Amino acid sequence: MNAAQLFVRCLEAEGVEYIFGVPGEENADFMMALEESDSIQFVLTRHEQGAAFMADVYGRLTGKPGVCLGTLGPGAANLITGVADANMDRAPLIVLTGQADSRRQHKESHQNMDVVAMFEPVTKWATPIINAQNIPEVVRKAFKLAQTEKPGACLIELAEDIAHAPVQDLKPLPVTKPRRAVPDDKVVDRAWALIRAAKSPVILAGNGCIRKRASKQLRAFVESTGMGVINTFMAKGAVSRKSPECMFTMGLQAHDLVTFAVDQADLVITLGYDLVEYHPRLWNPKGDKRVIHADFLPAEVDENYRPEVEMVGDLAHTLWMFNERQAMDPLNAKVANHTSIRQGMLDDFAIHKDDDTEGTIRPQKALWDARQVMGPDDILLSDVGAHKMWIARYYQCDSPNTCLISNGFCSMGFALPGAIGATIAHPDRRVLAVCGDGGFLMNVQEMETAARLGKNFVAMVWEDQAYGLIAWKQHTTFGRHTELSFTNPDWIKLGESFGWYAQRVERSRDLAGALESAFTDPRPGLVVVPIDYRENPLLTERLGNIEAPI
DSSP, X not given: OBHHHHHHHHHHHTTOOEEEEOOOGGGHHHHHHHHTOSSOEEEEOSSHHHHHHHXXXXXXXXXXXXXXXXXXXXXXXXXXXXXHHHHHTTOOEEEEEEEXXXXXXXXXXXXXXXXXXXXXXXXXXXXXXXXXXXXXXHHHHHHHHHHSSSOOEEEEEEEHHHHHSBOOSOOOOOOOOOOOOOOOHHHHHHHHHHHHHOSSEEEEEOGGGGSTTHHHHXXXXXXXXXXXXXXXXXXXXXXXXXXXXXXXXXXXXSOOTTHHHHHHOSEEEEEXXXXXXXXXXXXXXXXXXXXXXXXXXXXXXXXTBOOSEEEESXXXXXXXXXXXXXXXXXXXXXXXSOHHHHHHHHHHHTTTTTOOOBSOBOHHHHHHHHHHHSOTTOEEEEOSSHHHHHHHHHOOOSSTTSEEEOOSSOOTTOHHHHHHHHHHHOTTSOEEEEEEHHHHGGGTTHHHHHHHHTOOOEEEEEEOSBOHHHHHHHHHHHSSOOOOBOOOOOHHHHHHHTTOEEEEOOBGGGHHHHHHHHHHSSSOEEEEEEBOTTHHHHHHHHHHTOOOOO
């Protein structure tokens, strides 16, 4: 057995089922060994960035590390955007890269670069295999760290001569899952006392609430207390959109209706909240809000985020401890003034549901129809662009991990390859990727991958022939924007050339039917919508003038 074969056996022991990537010469021994595996399927992609996004989404949806592969030098460099995205968005990911023969790494040589150093800022851990005997330990450590809260990316580099080296009497280490630490009872008692004393508390649910069974405990807590819940972009579905306690999403950099719930609250309970999702200065500009922090890790130090109590440990267990106290000594109904806020949001969601426009379609209508076509457990992925802001506000969810938004690293090009990863993780669900025309073309080559794999998902492209989000923000700040427009291909010909179902929809009344037809067709589907982004400044203006509910 050589080192590459041992490496593959270690991956099998970790339960790896798929590896996404583009191999190179330096991965040759590894690829030969992988071909012998009965349990791991290699998914050949058209670009390493696409492979990283596929593995990123697979990891988010399964809770198991997704695995992506590239060769040395340019192959490794191409992976880095998707790897950084997974790491900052807390998706478990393992990155495998090749490397030059160790006998030439000390000097200038073809394609030789320090891959490990390049990946250190965007991973939890990055290491080369220095000795083939270390492979079982390195693989086990990488998978353990990738899954440990908060999840993230780990890189393993395997040089071509080490991959070929013989090994004897080695086998994978046993896979163990350590029990997560829980907060001390005294700390939880302090937090509970603050909650009991509060008159209008509100919960801010973050990314951690969609992992590790936290959603189940959160739902039980708000049902018994009546406490209102606001979610970040990445925590959609932590509480069902149909729950009376759900006040939907906060995260637009404008004073939305939901923001008034925080303004009026005398206590903010943050659960699994990452500062990368939505900076505290935007909801606590004076830094004077009373805050309880509950998360897997201590709070980040920030002048606008000063928790009085920090409950550090497993989030689901922390919420279970709250539920135990609630059962023994129930709170009086802790209902913040959120009924009018919730109703105001519901009214706004539906205002354009019956639009009958031609030539362009409003964002609100496009998302209303998407919500009607998608079931409660179906998965929508948002790319990055102006559409992301509309999805954040207007597309609400029934279940966790049914709306995936890149909101930590915010990588354009995420949704198309991510949709492939989603269909592999959940082949029984509908998957809809919503992209701008800018982001879609950043990884357009993965249309071939989707068709080759026979994946039936739908990409809805919002076309405005510009980088619309940048234009929106520049216009809001300066009253004008720089040149940000471009041209697009013939979308129907593009889709058909890749073997996709393709349709352009210019009448809003036809959109729901077009989406349904695309999902019904066995091929991947492309639905192009000329979007009415004249609504962007109107939304900013309206949110800026909104008045606090009584």
